[in-house]
Each structure stands twice: as C-alpha cells, then as structure tokens.
Amino acid sequence: MADGLALHQVGVRFGGLTALDDVSLTVGPGEVVGVIGPNGAGKTTLFNVVCGFVTAHTGTLTLDGRPLRPRPHRLTRLGIARTLQGTGLFAGLTVLENVMAGASHTARSGLLPALLGLPRSDRDERRLREHARAVLADLDITAYADAAPGTLPFAIRQRVALARALAARPRLLLLDEPAGGLGADDVDTLAELIRQLPHRATDPCAVLLVEHHMDLVMAVCDRIVVLDFGRVVATGSPEAVREDPAVVDAYLGAAVDEAA
Amino acid sequence: MDRFLFLTLDGLSRGAVYAAFALALVLIWRAGRIVNFAQGAMAVAAAYVAYSVTAATGSYWLGFAAALLAGLLLGAIVDVAVMRLVDHRSPLNPVIVALGLVLLIQAVLGMVYGNEYLPAQTPFSRTALTVGGTAVLSPYDLFVFATVGVVGAALVWVFTRTAIGLRMRAAAFAPEVSRLLGVNVGGMLTLGWALASGVGALAAMLVIPTGLGLHPHAMDLVFVSAFTAAVLGGLDSPPGAVVGGLGVGLLLSYVSGYAGGDLIPLAVLALLLTVLLLRPGGLFAPVTARRV
Numbered sequence: 045m046a047d048g049l050a051l052h053q054v055g056v057r058f059g060g061l062t063a064l065d066d067v068s069l070t071v072g073p074g075e076v077v078g079v080i081g082p083n084g085a086g087k088t089t090l091f092n093v094v095c096g097f098v099t100a101h102t103g104t105l106t107l108d109g110r111p112l113r114p115r116p117h118r119l120t121r122l123g124i125a126r127t128l129q130g131t132g133l134f135a136g137l138t139v140l141e142n143v144m145a146g147a148s149h150t151a152r153s154g155l156l157p158a159l160l161g162l163p164r165s166d167r168d169e170r171r172l173r174e175h176a177r178a179v180l181a182d183l184d185i186t187a188y189a190d191a192a193p194g195t196l197p198f199a200i201r202q203r204v205a206l207a208r209a210l211a212a213r214p215r216l217l218l219l220d221e222p223a224g225g226l227g228a229d230d231v232d233t234l235a236e237l238i239r240q241l242p243h244r245a246t247d248p249c250a251v252l253l254v255e256h257h258m259d260l261v262m263a264v265c266d267r268i269v270v271l272d273f274g275r276v277v278a279t280g281s282p283e284a285v286r287e288d289p290a291v292v293d294a295y296l297g298a299a300v301d302e303a304a
Numbered sequence: 305m306d307r308f309l310f311l312t313l314d315g316l317s318r319g320a321v322y323a324a325f326a327l328a329l330v331l332i333w334r335a336g337r338i339v340n341f342a343q344g345a346m347a348v349a350a351a352y353v354a355y356s357v358t359a360a361t362g363s364y365w366l367g368f369a370a371a372l373l374a375g376l377l378l379g380a381i382v383d384v385a386v387m388r389l390v391d392h393r394s395p396l397n398p399v400i401v402a403l404g405l406v407l408l409i410q411a412v413l414g415m416v417y418g419n420e421y422l423p424a425q426t427p428f429s430r431t432a433l434t435v436g437g438t439a440v441l442s443p444y445d446l447f448v449f450a451t452v453g454v455v456g457a458a459l460v461w462v463f464t465r466t467a468i469g470l471r472m473r474a475a476a477f478a479p480e481v482s483r484l485l486g487v488n489v490g491g492m493l494t495l496g497w498a499l500a501s502g503v504g505a506l507a508a509m510l511v512i513p514t515g516l517g518l519h520p521h522a523m524d525l526v527f528v529s530a531f532t533a534a535v536l537g538g539l540d541s542p543p544g545a546v547v548g549g550l551g552v553g554l555l556l557s558y559v560s561g562y563a564g565g566d567l568i569p570l571a572v573l574a575l576l577l578t579v580l581l582l583r584p585g586g587l588f589a590p591v592t593a594r595r596v
Contacts, residue, residue, distance in 0.1 A: 095484065116483040116484050117487065117489070120486035134481070135477065137477065145485055148467050148470055148485065148487065149487070151467030151471075165466050168467045169467050172470075212486070
C-alpha cells in the first residue's frame with residue numbers, strides 16, 4: 045500500500061448531520077495537498093478526524109499502509125503535527141518556550157531527574173532549547189525568541205505557530221488556514237515557505253493544507269481536493285480543479301446561499 | 305526594640321511556612337483552576353504518616369521523608385480518584401468536593417489516631433540563640449528558612465529549566481493544544497497535584513511542631529492564613545504567594561505579640577476580607593486587557 049496518509053471512504057455524522065460522507069484522499073511523501081470548499085463543507089472535521097478529536101463512524105485511515113487510530117496526544121509520535129486556526133500559541137510562554145513545547149514529547153527524563161537536577165534532565169532541556177533555536181533560525185524569527193506571543197504582529201505569531209509544529213519534526217504537517225488574517229506580502233512569503241517544506245534537506249515533510257485563500261492554494265498545492273457538503277466533489281491538479289464545473293458550482297452555490 | 309526584632313524574625317519564620325503552603329495552593333490553582341480547600345487536611349494526613357514512621361523507627365528524618373512521599377502520593381490519588389471525576393463546569397463543584405474531603409480525612413485521622421494532641425518533635429532546638437543579649441532566631445527557624453528556600457528554588461528550577469516543567473506549564477495554559485503537541489495533559493495535572501501536596505506536607509511538617517502538636521485540625525488556621533497569603537499575592541502568582549506568606553506571617557506575629565494571641569484568627573479573617581474587598585486579584589495580579 046502507498047506511503048503517507050490515506051483516508052478510505054471516511055464518514056462522520058454529528059447527530060443527524062453528515063459532516064463527512066465517503067471521503068477518500070491520500071497525501072504521499074513530498075506532496076502538498078490542499079483541501080478547499082465552502083464554509084461548513086467539512087474541512088475542519090477532516091482535520092479533526094486525522095488528529096483524533098473526532099472519530100470516523102465509517103471508513104479507515106492508514107499511515108504508511110498501517111491502520112491509523114489517531115489520538116491527539118499520540119499524534120506527534122506518529123510524525124504528524126498540526127497548526128490551529130488563529131495560532132493557538134501559549135500566551136504565558138515565550139516564543140522560544142512555545143517552540144520547545146512543540147518538541148517536548150522527545151524529552152525522555154521524568155520528574156525525579158528534573159527535581160534532582162540530574163544531568164539527564166539538563167541534557168534534555170538543552171537539546172530542546174537548541175533544537176527550538178534552530179527552528180526559529182530556519183524561519184527567520186530568532187529575534188523574537190524571548191518575546192511573549194501576545195505582543196507580536198499576527199504574521200509573526202503565525203510563523204511561531206508553524207515553528208512550533210515543525211519543531212516536532214513531523215513527516216506530515218497539517219496546516220489549518222495558515223493564511224487567515226495575513227496581508228498579501230505575508231501570504232507570498234508563506235507560500236514560498238510551504239513549497240519548500242517537502243524538499244528541505246533536514247526534516248522534509250508532506251503538507252495537508254486547509255485554506256480559503258485561493259491564490260495560496262493554487263500556488264503551493266500539487267493536488268487539490270474539493271469538499272462540498274462533506275463530499276469530495278473534485279480532485280486533481282490546481283489547473284484541472286480550477287476548470288471543474290462541480291467546483292465552480294460549489295463556490296457559486298455558496299455565494300448565492302450567503303447572499304440570500 | 306528587642307521585642308520588635310524578635311517578633312519580626314519569628315514572623316518571617318512562620319511566614320516562610322505560610323509561603324510554602326500558599327505556593328502549594330497556587331500550584332494547583334495554576335494547573336487546574338481549583339482552590340484546594342482540602343490541602344490542610346491532606347497535609348495533616350501526611351504529618352500523621354511521619355508520626356507513625358518516626359514512632360516505629362525512632363528516626364525523625366525517616367518520618368520526614370515518609371511525610372513528603374505520602375504528600376506526593378496523596379496529591380496524585382486525590383487528583384486521579386476524586387477531582388478527575390468531578391464535573392468542573394461549575395467552579396463550585398470541586399470546592400464542595402474538597403470540603404467533603406476535609407471532613408472525610410479529618411474523621412478518618414480522628415478514628416485512627418484519636419482526637420488528642422500528639423507530641424510533634426523538631427530535629428533542632430527551638431530555643432532562640434541570643435546575639436549580644438538579644439533573642440534572635442532558633443536553630444529550628446534557620447532549618448525552616450533553609451528548607452523553604454531550597455524547595456522554592458527547586459520549584460522555580462523545575463518549572464523554568466526542565467522539559468517536564470515546560471510541559472506542565474503548557475498543559476496548564478492550553479490543554480487541547482498541548483495534547484496535540486504530544487503532552488500527556490492528564491498526567492501533568494496529576495503531577496501538579498502531587499508536587500503541590502508534597503509541598504503542603506512539607507509545610508505541615510515544619511509548622512506543626514511550633515504549635516500545640518499533631519491533631520486532625522492542626523492545619524486549619526495555617527490553611528486559612530496561607531489561603532489569605534495566596535489571595536494577597538494573587539492566586540496566579542508564585543512570587544506573590546511567597547511575599548504574601550511572609551507578609552501574613554509578620555502581621556500575625558505583631559498581632560500576637562502586641563495585642564494577644566487570641567486575636568490571630570480575627571486578624572487573618574480581617575486581612576482576607578480587606579484584600580477581597582480592595583484588591584480581589586491580589587497584589588501581584590497580572591494586568592489583563594479586557595477583550596471588547
């Protein structure tokens with residue numbers, strides 16, 4: 045079976061509402077896959093299924109061909125990291141500590157070595173700190189290491205959130221509306237960054253992207269999956285999807301609904 | 305003047321214990337947004353464990369270690385077996401459950417050990433040393449300062465300089481996000497309870513010998529004083545708890561020295577009321593911007 049993440053005919057219902065219906069998609073190594081669709085099409089539910097916040101009622105998930113039964117706190121160990129809409133940074137921690145927290149599942153030593161100040165605990169902490177600094181440097185935000193996230197411009201906070209996700213060294217990165225609230229220049233920089241992720245020399249990762257910002261999706265994705273009312277209505281290259289009548293329909297339909 | 309100096313030093317020594325106990329309250333408040341009203345009773349239970357171990361082995365220090373261990377364990381047990389099962393949607397629920405726990409623990413201790421005061425030993429003399437004819441600190445006071453200082457420093461170290469401390473802080477700030485980052489949020493909360501309860505047990509071990517002795521209610525007034533100290537400093541602020549603890553210790557020492565020991569409970573409650581009326585967020589409350 046194929047490497048990477050695969051969803052096979054996944055269905056999710058909330059009471060009588062069908063949030064996802066028969067959704068299948070794959071994200072192979074080195075791929076950037078976009079998920080688009082009108083509000084309420086099931087994009088966020090799709091992410092929540094992969095993260096284990098929501099359990100699929102039907103269908104299966106596999107990761108590298110093995111069945112995947114995701115649970116949120118096991119996710120980073122499986123090599124999957126996720127960013128959240130609106131960054132979700134820890135307000136009480138510095139930027140550096142936020143990024144360190146992203147990799148903290150790799151720390152081995154428990155409370156007792158920490159309390160006793162044993163070398164093992166020190167090594168853990170130093171390694172985390174150095175790794176987090178390296179990730180900050182990668183994303184050009186070293187200057188903000190000691191700042192509180194709340195004091196930073198939104199674009200920088202988004203970048204810190206990305207750094208925190210990357211600090212976990214994921215093989216698959218789930219990006220939930222990373223362009224939300226960004227200006228045009230910032231979106232261009234972000235696009236450049238996302239395109240590089242699968243081809244980086246260290247810790248390359250595939251990307252599954254949920255985004256409203258069409259220019260960004262078209263610019264970075266190898267493949268696009270279009271959801272409408274919880275169903276996949278189209279899938280293919282950005283060019284093919286742009287011309288697909290079902291897609292035009294879904295978006296026009298949504299526009300008419302909102303106007304009504 | 306001599307008397308003032310003596311009362312000040314004695315107040316600081318008491319205050320150090322209040323500071324430790326207040327710190328334990330702040331730890332749990334920060335980790336789970338619960339004021340642990342059962343902390344006094346839990347700490348007394350740990351002190352009784354020390355009493356039993358010391359009686360059986362004849363060693364104060366074995367008893368001391370047993371109390372710390374019992375404190376850690378009891379904290380973890382209370383979190384996993386009691387608090388985790390309580391519906392936290394109303395903040396009143398955990399408070400009521402904690403108060404119930406107080407009654408339960410004190411009743412069980414009374415049944416097992418009896419409701420009389422048991423003698424509590426100190427490892428060092430409580431006779432104040434005199435410097436140039438002025439009574440100052442006793443060796444035991446110095447032991448109290450040193451112990452509280454070491455524990456405070458250890459806590460600061462764990463929370464700011466270790467990976468597990470970082471995880472505990474992250475879990476407290478945003479549980480859902482932390483879960484996504486692979487943090488065992490429930491485990492961190494249990495750890496927070498264990499640490500806090502361990503610190504509470506330590507405070508009980510330090511303060512009980514300076515009172516009438518070991519009794520199921522031995523920590524009641526200490527709890528109220530430490531709670532006042534924590535509120536004074538702001539429940540969210542560890543440095544605030546320390547400053548609040550020392551402040552309350554000083555105040556109570558002056559009240560008892562100049563106006564009479566009977567007035568201590570009254571003074572504590574008057575202070576608590578004043579703080580709640582004038583500055584309910586505490587002296588060290590961070591400035592919070594309100595979202596409009």
